[in-house]
Amino acid sequence: MSLPPQSTLQFTPDLRICRLLNGMWQVSGAHGRIDPAAAVRNMFDYLEAGFTTWDLADHYGPAEDFIGEFRRQLTAARGVEALSSLQAFTKWVPRPGRMTRRIVEDNITRSLRRMEVETLDLLQFHWWEYDDPAYLDALTFLAQLRDEGKIRHLALTNFDTRHLKTIDEHGIRIVSNQVQYSLIDRRPEVHMVPFCQEHGVHLLTYGTVCGGLLSEHYLGQPEPGYRVLNTASLQKYKQMIDAWGGWGLFQELLGVLKQVADKHQVSIANVAVRSILDRPAVAGVIVGVRLGVADHHAENARVFDFTLDDEDRAHIQAVLDKSQDLYRAIGDCGDEYRG
Numbered sequence: 001m002s003l004p005p006q007s008t009l010q011f012t013p014d015l016r017i018c019r020l021l022n023g024m025w026q027v028s029g030a031h032g033r034i035d036p037a038a039a040v041r042n043m044f045d046y047l048e049a050g051f052t053t054w055d056l057a058d059h060y061g062p063a064e065d066f067i068g069e070f071r072r073q074l075t076a077a078r079g080v081e082a083l084s085s086l087q088a089f090t091k092w093v094p095r096p097g098r099m100t101r102r103i104v105e106d107n108i109t110r111s112l113r114r115m116e117v118e119t120l121d122l123l124q125f126h127w128w129e130y131d132d133p134a135y136l137d138a139l140t141f142l143a144q145l146r147d148e149g150k151i152r153h154l155a156l157t158n159f160d161t162r163h164l165k166t167i168d169e170h171g172i173r174i175v176s177n178q179v180q181y182s183l184i185d186r187r188p189e190v191h192m193v194p195f196c197q198e199h200g201v202h203l204l205t206y207g208t209v210c211g212g213l214l215s216e217h218y219l220g221q222p223e224p225g226y227r228v229l230n231t232a233s234l235q236k237y238k239q240m241i242d243a244w245g246g247w248g249l250f251q252e253l254l255g256v257l258k259q260v261a262d263k264h265q266v267s268i269a270n271v272a273v274r275s276i277l278d279r280p281a282v283a284g285v286i287v288g289v290r291l292g293v294a295d296h297h298a299e300n301a302r303v304f305d306f307t308l309d310d311e312d313r314a315h316i317q318a319v320l321d322k323s324q325d326l327y328r329a330i331g332d333c334g335d336e337y338r339g
């Protein structure tokens with residue numbers, strides 16, 4: 001199997017990515033036990049199928065080490081040239097506090113070492129406390145490290161539009177912001193998408209399949225209790241569904257998505273992902289991968305085999321129109337992380 005040309009996107013002049021990124025929060029331990037050897041073996045399956053782009057973070061358990069080990073094994077099997085076929089986007093999620101060049105550089109050096117790279121393809125920066133303006137210091141030092149060649153491109157995760165604008169006004173070049181964006185959580189559409197379109201910032205999205213809740217598996221099922229939802233991801237997005245409109249409305253959405261999926265001979269998850277991939281400013285959708293445990297890549301590849309038409313979009317929109325406004329309930333992108 002190989003993915004069609006429309007599966008890739010020129011993300012930056014020097015980086016071409018797969019528009020379905022492999023998300024590695026799922027190896028952190030919060031989603032069940034992961035066997036490292038099986039996980040790295042499974043990474044070869046993704047690469048071979050054309051899923052070349054990985055999303056990870058310094059705090060996703062062994063994720064950065066898995067990239068390092070994968071690169072070692074890939075070099076041994078296929079030579080050093082094979083490394084140019086993969087892209088690994090990590091994050092730095094520091095504890096709030098004073099930011100010095102030393103603190104920033106030490107953390108970037110740790111990621112470089114763990115991933116066994118000389119340059120980080122993309123460093124996505126998270127900040128917990130907008131009241132603490134030290135995020136601008138951190139980003140200034142990160143921009144210096146980028147200019148010195150330790151980071152190829154600087155990005156953000158979970159920043160709201162107001163602070164993305166502040167960063168832009170400080171002249172710090174940002175290529176992307178990673179945010180929650182799905183048929184359930186459409187908060188980015190209020191301010192973030194227009195800003196990104198205007199300023200040439202890409203969005204990378206997560207939560208787009210709601211941990212697997214947006215799939216046939218939950219269609220026609222009674223509301224699951226939290227003990228049944230056995231990954232951190234399922235629990236996180238079940239809460240979003242509760243705030244969005246509850247299990248009854250969610251079943252209505254699954255029903256409509258199933259009709260659309262049947263029409264195109266694809267799956268509910270395919271329709272959920274396609275719906276977001278088609279939105280303006282969205283460069284890629286990150287789908288979490290429980291490496292060595294569960295593998296949906298063959299099914300997810302089908303997202304590149306069909307297009308949604310106006311009738312499909314209208315049917316889906318009719319259900320979405322009945323939901324709560326999560327922007328009013330929660331706020332802008334990332335506000336759920338900031339009390």
Ligand SMILES: NC(=O)c1ccc[n+]([C@@H]2O[C@H](COP(=O)([O-])OP(=O)(O)OC[C@H]3O[C@@H](n4cnc5c(N)ncnc54)[C@H](OP(=O)(O)O)[C@@H]3O)[C@@H](O)[C@H]2O)c1
Nearest residue numbers: 023024025206207210211212215233269287288290294296
């Ligand atoms: N920046 C942030 O704050 C942030 C937050 C969350 C996530 N992320 C990133 O986004 C990635 C995705 O994480 P997420 O929590 O948002 O999870 P997600 O992508 O919404 O859900 C991933 C889960 O969906 C299920 N799934 C995938 N394809 C499927 C299909 N075709 N049919 C049925 N089920 C399917 C799988 O469940 P099973 O494994 O159970 O089969 C998989 O583990 C993370 O790994 C991380 O890289 C970033």
